[in-house]
Amino acid sequence: MDAPVSKPVVLVVDDAPESIDVLRGVLGAEYQVKAAIHGQVALELVQAAPPDLILLDVMMPEMDGFEVCERLKANPVSAQIPVIFVTTLGDAGSEGRGLELGAVDYLTKPYVPALVRSRVKSHIALHHRHLSLEHEVRARTRELTETRLEVIRRLGRAGEYRDNETGMHVLRMSHTARLLALRQGMSEGEGDLVLQAAPMHDVGKLGIPDRILLKPGKLTPEEWQIMKQHPEIGAEIVGNHPSELMQTARMVALRHHERWDGSGYPHGLRGEAIPRIARLVTVADVFDALLSTRPYKKAWTVAETIEEFKAQSGRHFEPASVATLLEILPECLAVQAKYRDEAAVD
């Protein structure tokens, strides 16, 4: 046996049973007609199972139709449901007020069946079209967001691939930076922002010649000057798009080599003049770099790395960020283990 096809649901809110009888007779063949004889009951029904349309009588005891409508429109669950007010013939004031409160239309008693059917059908069709469009927009927006994040992630890793074959450094340091942010009281949303922006910190390396970037030995002063341009190159690459993510990514690219004591580059910012997220990213970046093997150095041990951070607290690094790192060291080491260089992922 085929499953029964669900009919659209019309909720009639009216304290007069004979009025509900009429609407049930007019609409019952095409719609599932529900009824509430009190405003409060109607609100509870809508909250539990939102109907496709509400026919709402103006004149009801205790809570009148206007108050019901106001409450429906103030509730996100019911705000989009079309409401048709039911008034008595010639009550132009009620009709106007109902429309002002967000009703889509009005009907007058005594009912004209063909008019009732026509209005209900039209508004339900519009409502369903609206829901369908909203769904489509949400899906497209989600797709765009995911695409944007993927492009940013890939671009960040592109910079990293220049001097790190697996590109795992950006994963480790961005997850570590997120942990630091959350530990310092940032929200989940801010933590996600850090996670998504941090991979862009070294994108400026794309603009550094291989002979300098991949040089195994010590850089000459001239080469070092070129190398120190990568934060500004990175900021140029990220651009100046107004989105919060792109602005944060630009800031991180530009500021991740500034130092707490003002000895960093490119602008020698000092202390809290360095944006908070950049201070965290710096710690996460160096933490991972010290624990990793690079063309010019061996990997440091955890103990050596901790000693370095303690020694550089208040110099290279913000003391509070170093303290946070030490507080959550086991979690940060778990990130190291999870994204090991040999476990390259797509």
Added chain:
Amino acid sequence: MPVPVEGDAPPSALLLRARALIESHDTAAVECMRALAASLSDQASMQEPLKRLEVSIESYNFELARLELDALDRAFAATQPASRYKADGA
């Protein structure tokens, strides 16, 4: 949406359907009520609770109807062998 039942469905099935309709404030409870009244027309002990349920449903007072249906359920159960009524799922 409550599952529909045939017009000649047993009273126990109609009682279940009536409960589902009443709980969702579905005005199809009016028709279900009529089918229920017809199926129990030979049960003298049920006429009083049936009448009260009918009045509450026809005035669309579903909160009251739920209470009246509870009373009707109890009256119906009293007319049935316990094992059979339970087997019907009520």
